[in-house]
Amino acid sequence: MDKYLKAAYLEAVKGLDEGGIPIGSVLVHEPTGKIIGRGHNRRMQQGSAILHAEMDAVESAGHLSAAVYRECIIYTTLSPCSMCSGMILLYRIPKVVIGENENFQGEEDLLKSRGVEVRVVNDPQCKALMPRFIAENPELWNEDIDGDAFPVLLLLGQPMRIDADAVVKIGDLVMQIITEFLCVLTQTFKSTDQLF
Numbered sequence: 153m154d155k156y157l158k159a160a161y162l163e164a165v166k167g168l169d170e171g172g173i174p175i176g177s178v179l180v181h182e183p184t185g186k187i188i189g190r191g192h193n194r195r196m197q198q199g200s201a202i203l204h205a206e207m208d209a210v211e212s213a214g215h216l217s218a219a220v221y222r223e224c225i226i227y228t229t230l231s232p233c234s235m236c237s238g239m240i241l242l243y244r245i246p247k248v249v250i251g252e253n254e255n256f257q258g259e260e261d262l263l264k265s266r267g268v269e270v271r272v273v274n275d276p277q278c279k280a281l282m283p284r285f286i287a288e289n290p291e292l293w294n295e296d297i298d299g300d301a302f303p304v305l306l307l308l309g310q311p312m313r314i315d316a317d318a319v320v321k322i323g324d325l326v327m328q329i330i331t332e333f334l335c336v337l338t339q340t341f342k343s344t345d346q347l348f
């Protein structure tokens with residue numbers, strides 16, 4: 153692992169230690185070789201809607217001139233989502249180095265189609281970060297990446313947090329109602345038969 157990806161990885165580990173989603177990122181100014189921004193996913197820690205690792209890293213660099221962004225490389229331990237890819241396009245950061253894209257593949261094609269140089273390292277240490285976290289916190293992961301993971305939320309028509317166990321329980325309840333309805337229906341037909 154090169155030193156910049158290592159720095160992003162250490163940010164991810166910091167996030168994990170804080171009870172957050174272990175994704176880290178650094179912004180590197182290529183001509184000077186300096187890390188000018190560091191960050192990790194802090195959605196859980198900050199109760200934030202937007203603090204993904206890449207957003208946090210670029211935010212930590214403060215306000216930079218447009219020319220500086222265009223000389224930067226952003227390193228991230230996991231393939232960047234559509235929000236972070238949008239930010240990369242907005243600031244015209246020309247290069248993205250991705251630790252891994254097996255646990256999640258973001259908008260790499262979009263970035264490439266807009267002329268961004270994308271390099272996927274497939275680093276085993278980066279790959280090992282997410283599986284344990286996803287296994288232990290599936291609801292946090294789904295909430296972070298895929299808002300449509302629980303369609304039951306749409307049926308209820310209101311935003312609310314719901315965990316995987318609750319979804320299973322609601323599923324069981326619906327099955328129970330259907331089964332009981334079928335039983336009642338069967339009984340009704342039986343009694344009708346008896347009448348005629």
Ligand SMILES: [Zn+2]
Nearest residue numbers: 204233235236
């Ligand atoms: Zn993101």
